[in-house]
Amino acid sequence: MLAGLRRHARHLVAELAGPLRRVRLRSGDTVLEVEWHGAAPAEVEPVAARPARPPAVAEPPGRYAVRSPIVGTFYRAPEPGAAPFVAVGELVRPGQVIGIVEAMKLMNEVTADRGGRVAEVLAADGQPVEYDQPLVALDMA
Structure with a gap:
Protein backbone atom coordinates (compact mmCIF):
# COMPACT_ATOMS: atom_id res chain seq x y z
CA MET A 1 0.00 0.00 0.00
CA LEU A 2 2.78 2.42 0.96
CA ALA A 3 4.65 1.77 -2.30
CA GLY A 4 1.48 2.60 -4.25
CA LEU A 5 1.01 5.89 -2.37
CA ARG A 6 4.65 6.81 -2.98
CA ARG A 7 4.26 6.06 -6.69
CA HIS A 8 1.12 8.21 -6.85
CA ALA A 9 2.87 11.06 -4.99
CA ARG A 10 5.89 11.00 -7.34
CA HIS A 11 3.59 11.06 -10.37
CA LEU A 12 1.52 13.88 -8.87
CA VAL A 13 4.53 16.05 -8.00
CA ALA A 14 5.95 15.56 -11.51
CA GLU A 15 2.68 16.83 -13.06
CA LEU A 16 2.08 19.84 -10.77
CA ALA A 17 3.48 23.27 -11.55
CA GLY A 18 5.32 25.38 -9.00
CA PRO A 19 7.27 24.54 -5.86
CA LEU A 20 5.28 22.39 -3.46
CA ARG A 21 5.14 23.13 0.24
CA ARG A 22 3.21 20.05 1.33
CA VAL A 23 1.59 16.91 -0.09
CA ARG A 24 -0.65 14.79 2.16
CA LEU A 25 -1.89 11.33 1.14
CA ARG A 26 -4.13 8.95 3.06
CA SER A 27 -5.38 5.54 1.99
CA GLY A 28 -8.41 4.99 4.28
CA ASP A 29 -11.27 7.13 2.88
CA THR A 30 -8.66 8.51 0.46
CA VAL A 31 -7.56 12.06 1.22
CA LEU A 32 -5.04 13.95 -0.90
CA GLU A 33 -3.96 17.47 0.03
CA VAL A 34 -1.48 19.59 -1.94
CA GLU A 35 -0.16 23.02 -0.93
CA TRP A 36 2.11 25.28 -2.96
CA HIS A 37 4.56 27.87 -1.63
CA GLY A 38 3.19 31.41 -1.83
CA ALA A 39 -0.44 30.40 -2.33
CA ALA A 40 -2.78 32.99 -0.89
CA PRO A 41 -5.30 31.58 1.61
CA ALA A 42 -8.18 32.65 -0.65
CA GLU A 43 -6.78 30.49 -3.48
CA VAL A 44 -6.78 27.28 -1.44
CA GLU A 45 -10.07 25.49 -0.86
CA PRO A 46 -10.27 24.06 2.67
CA VAL A 47 -10.08 20.27 2.79
CA ALA A 48 -13.10 20.08 5.12
CA ALA A 49 -15.28 21.75 2.45
CA ARG A 50 -14.66 18.94 -0.06
CA PRO A 51 -16.48 15.65 0.47
CA ALA A 52 -14.21 12.61 0.53
CA ARG A 53 -16.72 10.60 -1.51
CA PRO A 54 -19.89 11.29 -3.47
CA PRO A 55 -23.02 11.59 -1.34
CA ALA A 56 -24.81 8.29 -0.86
CA VAL A 57 -28.01 7.85 -2.80
CA ALA A 58 -30.63 5.47 -1.46
CA GLU A 59 -31.14 2.51 -3.76
CA PRO A 60 -34.68 1.33 -4.49
CA PRO A 61 -35.70 -1.90 -2.71
CA GLY A 62 -34.56 -4.94 -4.65
CA ARG A 63 -31.88 -3.02 -6.52
CA TYR A 64 -28.14 -3.09 -5.92
CA ALA A 65 -25.43 -0.85 -7.41
CA VAL A 66 -22.00 -2.16 -8.35
CA ARG A 67 -19.69 0.71 -7.35
CA SER A 68 -16.27 1.85 -8.46
CA PRO A 69 -13.51 0.66 -6.13
CA ILE A 70 -11.19 3.51 -7.18
CA VAL A 71 -11.00 6.83 -9.01
CA GLY A 72 -10.23 6.46 -12.70
CA ALA A 77 -15.49 -3.46 -22.66
CA PRO A 78 -12.07 -5.13 -22.42
CA GLU A 79 -10.81 -3.19 -25.48
CA PRO A 80 -12.13 -0.66 -28.01
CA GLY A 81 -14.61 -2.23 -30.39
CA ALA A 82 -15.18 -5.32 -28.24
CA ALA A 83 -18.55 -6.32 -26.81
CA PRO A 84 -19.27 -4.83 -23.37
CA PHE A 85 -18.80 -7.02 -20.29
CA VAL A 86 -22.53 -6.68 -19.45
CA ALA A 87 -25.62 -5.23 -21.11
CA VAL A 97 -16.55 -8.67 -14.25
CA ILE A 98 -18.90 -5.81 -15.15
CA GLY A 99 -16.28 -3.30 -16.31
CA ILE A 100 -12.77 -1.91 -15.94
CA VAL A 101 -11.55 1.22 -14.16
CA GLU A 102 -8.21 2.48 -15.45
CA ALA A 103 -6.07 4.31 -12.91
CA MET A 104 -2.44 5.26 -13.42
CA LYS A 105 -2.22 3.07 -16.57
CA LEU A 106 -3.42 0.03 -14.57
CA MET A 107 -6.60 -1.76 -15.64
CA ASN A 108 -8.62 -2.74 -12.55
CA GLU A 109 -11.48 -5.19 -13.07
CA VAL A 110 -14.74 -4.27 -11.35
CA THR A 111 -16.71 -7.31 -10.23
CA ALA A 112 -20.25 -7.73 -8.93
CA ASP A 113 -20.52 -8.59 -5.24
CA ARG A 114 -23.97 -10.11 -5.79
CA GLY A 115 -25.91 -11.66 -8.60
CA GLY A 116 -28.81 -10.04 -10.40
CA ARG A 117 -30.14 -8.75 -13.72
CA VAL A 118 -28.57 -5.60 -15.20
CA ALA A 119 -31.25 -2.92 -14.89
CA GLU A 120 -29.19 0.08 -15.94
CA VAL A 121 -25.62 1.06 -16.84
CA LEU A 122 -25.04 4.22 -14.79
CA ALA A 123 -21.56 5.28 -15.97
CA ALA A 124 -20.68 6.17 -19.55
CA ASP A 125 -17.93 4.29 -21.34
CA GLY A 126 -14.61 6.15 -21.29
CA GLN A 127 -15.73 8.70 -18.69
CA PRO A 128 -14.04 9.55 -15.37
CA VAL A 129 -15.55 7.99 -12.25
CA GLU A 130 -15.10 8.67 -8.55
CA VAL A 136 -24.17 -0.60 -12.90
CA ALA A 137 -27.56 -1.12 -11.25
CA LEU A 138 -28.67 -4.71 -10.72
CA ASP A 139 -32.19 -5.92 -9.94
CA MET A 140 -31.78 -8.69 -7.40
CA ALA A 141 -32.60 -12.11 -8.88
Missing part, protein backbone atom coordinates in the same frame (compact mmCIF):
# COMPACT_ATOMS: atom_id res chain seq x y z
CA THR A 73 -11.72 6.02 -16.17
CA PHE A 74 -14.54 3.50 -16.61
CA TYR A 75 -14.61 1.16 -19.58
CA ARG A 76 -17.52 -1.17 -20.36
CA VAL A 88 -29.05 -4.24 -19.83
CA GLY A 89 -31.19 -7.33 -19.27
CA GLU A 90 -28.31 -9.79 -18.80
CA LEU A 91 -27.93 -11.92 -15.68
CA VAL A 92 -24.79 -11.30 -13.62
CA ARG A 93 -23.22 -13.82 -11.23
CA PRO A 94 -21.35 -12.86 -8.04
CA GLY A 95 -17.71 -12.24 -8.95
CA GLN A 96 -18.46 -11.56 -12.63
CA TYR A 131 -14.49 6.27 -5.71
CA ASP A 132 -17.75 4.54 -4.66
CA GLN A 133 -19.65 5.92 -7.68
CA PRO A 134 -22.42 3.57 -8.88
CA LEU A 135 -21.47 2.02 -12.23
